[in-house]
Amino acid sequence: MPLHLSDILYLLLLIVLFCVAYIVLFRAFPAFFGAPKPRMSAQSVRSIIYLVIASALAFAISYAIPDQDLGNRFLHAVGGGFLAFFTCFLAGRDSKTLIHNSRFIILSLLIVTALGVGNELLEFFLQSTTGIIFSPSATDTWLDLTSNTVGALIAAACLVPLVGRAKK
Secondary structure: OOOOHHHHHHHHHHHHHHHHHHHHHHHHHHHHHHOOOOOOOOHHHHHHHHHHHHHHHHHHHHHHHHOHHHHHHHHHHHEEEEEEEEHHHHHHOOOOOOOOHHHHHHHHHHHHHHHHHHHHHHHHHHHHHOOOOOOOHHHHHHHHHHHHHHHHHHHHHHHHHHHHHHHH
């Protein structure tokens, strides 16, 4: 599938939004859990760089998949669900907020869901205003949200065991 300028601009927008989400969560986790206010550090900058690289890789891999529908599923599972959960993990780790694993899972899954719905609303807005087709059917939107959820659950299985270790 050919890469268009609109695809690159959308990727850049998503990268910026992931970085903003990291900063908001970095500040919100300690406030929400009554922990001391953290300061941005070199670790925070590295985490933001990880998010930029992971976003670009997920996007590039999804476009390298010949089947457009499968590529879209990959993009939403990895670039949406997994990466959003990874953003929560990095923000929690870097802010040094002590969160019990079950609370971290619940809060992170709610955040991933909110970001996924936000992404679908953004796609709807852009499709309505620009005419660029992001979602050819309502089924595609539901498949996107399902893929986000699957990616988040895989991320939870991979990252939650590290939550306690990251705090020590």
